[in-house]
Amino acid sequence: MPEHTLSVLEFPGLLRVVMQYAVSALGRRFLSHLRPTADFAEIRAKFQEIQELRDLQDREGPLPLTDFPDLAPWLAKAAVPGSLLPPEALNDILSVLRLTRAVRQYLGQGGERTPLLAARASRLNELPELRRALVDSISPYNFILDQASPALARLRRELAATREQLNRFIRQTFFSPPHLNAIQSPLISQRHGRYVIPLKADHKGAIPGIIHDTSQTRATLYLEPLAIVEMNNALNLLGNQEKREEEAVLRRLTDMVRHWQAELQENQAVLAELDAIAAKVEYARRFQAREPLLKSRGGVDFRQARHPLLLARQHENPQAAATVVPVDLKLTEEQRFLIISGANAGGKTVALKTLGLLTLMVQSGIPIPVAEGSEFAPFARVFADIGDPQDLERDLSTFSAHLLRILDFLADLPDRALVLLDELGTATDPTEGGALALALLRAFQRRGAYGAATTHLPLIKRFAAREPGFQNAAVVFDEETKQPTYRLAYGLVGASNALAIARELGLSPEILAEAESYLDAEELKAYRLLAEVEAAQEQLARREAELRERQKEMDRQAREIVALRREIHQERQQLWGEALKQAQAAIRKAEAEFKGILDRLRCQEESWGRLRQELSVRAKELVKSLEPGPPPAGGDAAEFAPGQPVFLPALGLTGEVLAAPVKDGKLTVQVRKVKLRVSPEEVAPLTGTSGPEPETRPAGFYPAPRCLPTLNIIGLRVDEALPLVDRLLDQAILQGAERVDIIHGVGTGRLKQAVREHLKQHAGVKAIHGDENPGVTLVDLK
Template sequence: MEHVMRVLEYTKMKRQLLEHVASSLGREKVEALVPSVELEEVQQWQEETAEGVEVLRLKGHIPLGGIKDVKTEAKRAQIGGALSASELVDISSTLYGGRQMKGFIEEVAEEEDSPIPLLLDYAEQIEPLRELERSINQCIDDYGHVMDSASSELRTLRHQVRSFESNVRSKLESMTKSQNTQKMLSDAIITIRNDRYVIPVKQEYRGSFGGIVHDQSASGATLFIEPQAIVDLNNQLRESRMKEAQEVERILALLSAQVSEHADTILINLSILSEYDFIFAKAQHAKKIKASKPKLNTNGYIQLKNARHPLLNPDSVVPISMELGADFRSLIITGPNTGGKTVTLKTVGLLTLMAQSGLQVPAEFGSEVAVYTSIFADIGDEQSIEQSLSTFSSHMTNIVRILDEMNADSLVLIDELGAGTDPTEGAALAISILDTIYRRGACVMATTHYSELKGYAYNREGAINASVEFDVETLRPTYRLLIGIPGRSNAFAISRRLGLSEEIIEKAKEQIDLDSTQMETVIASLEESQKTVQKESDEATQLRKDSAKLHAELEEKLAELEDQKQHILKKAEEKAAQAVKDATEEAEVIISELRDMQKKGLSVKEHQIIDAKKHLDEAAPKLTSGQKRVKKIAEKANRKPTPGDEVKVLSFGQKGTILDDLGNDEYQVQIGIMKMKVERKDLQITEKSKPIETRPMATLRGNGFHVKPELDLRGERFDEAMHKVEKYIDDALLAGYHQVSIIHGKGTGALRKGVKKLVERHPRVKTARDAEMKEGGLGNTVIELK
């Protein structure tokens, strides 16, 4: 298999795949990737890749930032080892990345039209370990420094260290600034030797300061002395620093013990995150090479539609369409050199290996690939100088090995079968080898120059010829594969185009036997027929496309006419109803007058009044069922939306859910992960649904410590920026701030939207607003904390 993967450039394809991994976890998975021979396993891999492609289509990005390979750290903690501050930060970052990924996949899975069961199953196995993440973040900052707030003892010790340092420097500065001592110093500076503060004293004044000599200059003219006056202070400082270091070690050991308790869970999370990284690398690779999910089978059947070699320039590669394993299991390709025969073999072989590795293939939707138990390839001149093998010997050595190891579930690819020896003997060997492979039931694709093999498929069941097309007019290959037609030499036609005299060409033709001449004529006729059929097929395909387009346009027009009809009916109904209303009001006035006349004793019968009113009621227009339906829809659409209603945002064409009535005919609507303010006129009520439940995010609690009142995100990647915002809010709360600023800049607006979304759902954020112009305008978001 290693030989086949090298010959078919599978390793080069994996290097393409490596460009899309987000961490060393994914890199390990790609580097270890080999094709599977189990149909069920390949099907699951393909389903995972397809789900990854669907998520990319819906969201466009994956939150895999911040994930580190912390397997070694977790295992070391598991056996009692202590982790450094930076290693603990990596573990916290990875836990955050896993938590983000879990939430992201669960959010996508909640969408009705996006079933991703395999990715969701992985997400459900991730355990967030929020408490461990919080413990690390409360003790260590993003730069791997253990903070003063990690413990009250550490805060006290660091205060002592700063106090002793201040006292030491103060005494030494008074010495360096004194007029009496400045002449004794080589330079009026304070420096450090052996972790103790010293001053540079001239050699001749050594005895003037007392104390301890820690170092001297290269010339010996300067001594670095710790004056006796500060020896005790330096001792106290050193002792405080030692206690500080011990306290830091105690804190790191405590955190390492917490990691040890959850080491197994961390390793499981890492395994799942590596799967995610690998799956989405495959999905991004599929998107880049415009690939599709192939159908799979175990009966040796291949059908590729406009397949392209993934390592060739997509703008210049000529797609190939081919079939193998149904009506025929042997495909013999003939044609000129540099015509694309070898590329065809490599394309079929590499795409089969890709499919069996769970990768989508660069071919049109509906392509099908078999899962073979073994694939063999003899492509290119691989003769060994060390073994003193000729080209023929090298090829024949490979073919002998292939014939020994192949079975009915094998795919065999042979380039230039029988080449490198006498044409007659080579052709005979080639035919015998092809017959042997066919009898054993394997699928074979072979290329050859031998004219004897051009007629091979005509008298062999289960075999078919193919050729790569050559344009005699331009003297260039077109690289198109023609199934069912053997290649012809084109030597005479090419020679004629290059100016060789007709007399020489005719004499050359006389040297060829009648059978060969007739064969070339038949091949030329078949090739011309194939071109005609292909042209007619292309025209028929275009007609179908045009017909489908016309049908869609007619349906759209019919829908518009139906809308216009209903609109006219509604207008007519409203006009008629208004007319009846006006008449009814007028009649009511008349009836009232008649009753007054009756009261005054004039002769007006009651039944006359009742009959008049009945006639007016009967004059009201009756609605048809279609009109009733239009009226019902109109009434539903015109009612006031309430929280929980499912609506369509007309300007976006997307469905969402009403979260809140903001007043002034404005509503807060959630579409997917996005919340927005929408006017009533831009909403159309569809159907009732439950309000979206928002899950509050946990916040950090603790004593205050020094943080800046603003966070600058400019230049940060999106995922890392969101991580920093969440961490910064926790830090700001610990520091006791009531209001802070998030500086994200204007740019494309992605960071600003991300910050807005995050702070809106944070339970400890009271309000969020765009900064005023003097505060930074739209490039700055000001948030008020609870």
């Protein structure tokens, strides 16, 4: 992609946003060098890796990747034969190896479900031999361990023994009574790598030896007695041997690093790539970004697209930043060019940049903030001419600079490209500029390019309205608030609204009136008509949004109904299965008892009359055990009396019995301000002020409250339907519903007429609507 395109579309700024979610400097560096590709398979693979890592994190937790050091300087130094790496470099290498092992084990949990991540894991080399050598040789505090080599361990033991022997000799010989008066203090010191004792200056010569230093006050001489010179020499020789052995250990480890240099470099590269993938996953999670449906051919369909940088600004400061308005951006094979017009500061350039930046993101394998159902086919190249390219050093005017850049686009135009042009045909005479713009647009179209252009020129707007392959889109301007809505309305031409914006900015009415007087009457009429069309389009868009929300709510309720039916079916199957098992067990038990009675009859143990009586009793008991149980406790109407408090499980409310059961066996119960006719099985007596315990709640079928707003009475007779309508209205009022739907169908119209006449007499009905669907009556409740 041209670097100029990446710059004007602010692709580096987008990468900086994604880089915030990388945990390592190498991961951020990898993301900073990310560039779009036109290879369809490569783009698809990048998004598949993101999906695999997201799924793996959902199952196994976050990727165990932390910040890790950059080994490049150390590996470059190790590449030189004979070089020595310091212990801190070896500890950096060890930390990367440990991280490599943890990441490889984590990715291995994906198995066959994450083939691309498994391929990356196969590139990670744990290098167990090098890791063990580093663990055995270098401490976490960059100290070479004794166990690094047998020779080093032996030398350090000898050093410790010689040092202890020397200290003991000094204490016994010079810190004893014969020399106490000459010693400044009984402390052993070191000067120039040799052990010395503090001798008083006025006792110089009291102990034969070599003076290595004096104190600042010159009152103390640091003396190496002649008696310990040989021991100091032996100690220094051992120290030199220790240093040579430590160098040998470091040289051996450096040689191992040099041997595994390529594998270490590959490990670092894979870890950086995985960090970049994890950053994309986190970016997608925070900004609700997703992968569009990728296609090898076709155009672009970004639904509810939001500009990523504006979204990031809003995310950083929700109070200060304005809400990002989503737009639909669509280019098809039939209409490859979009001409965007409308008010200044209305979002034309933002829409153009959103289209370009989202294209670069997809072709870089970065999820984009769009709605589900978005589609995209990659482009070979993306060209963008946005902003003022005036160049005074090259003596180029704004028009000349624009034109030269567009000529460069035409010269490098591949078979499939996306061309984005801001304010095409401006900075010159409108007539000539518009004519030139039309010719350029046709040239891009003939070469198979897709694109979008913003304009204020009527010539270009009229051209897009009649020319095949082109489509107009307007940024909608709200005539009531005199503010742009930043939404795109396809198929419409947008007015610039310069006069309206000037009025909002405070231009005096006299100047505005004079400006309008310069307009042709037909032009002014067209301007006002266009404004009215835009306002109507905005109102239509709002209505469509409301309808979409209502459809979502209806879909949600439908899903709940399906889930409830499935739950009821499963519960019914479970109860049937349990009942069947109980019946089979009772039958098996009865068969055994009957067989016992027959055996006793054959053996003539008891008389036939007595056995026949027992057989009859057992048969009655079996029949009785298989019959349905009695009504639930508390369901007997005789137990209910006027004034008795009751609980209605179907409504979750308490009420009071007004009248005992009559001929139809139903109770009259008042719940809140509504009187209900219910069967005794639908209520439970209350013994206190808190509802009945769950164990005593009667069994039976109770309609779920969430299904109340809709009643289907198709196929019922009038006398069957009206009680159900009353029940629906009563329960809806109790639940606080504002509207219910009654589905009665069309048919002969008799059922619909009867229902509506009945509703007109109901005290809880506020209004009746039946114009939208003749088969459904909508009822507004008081």
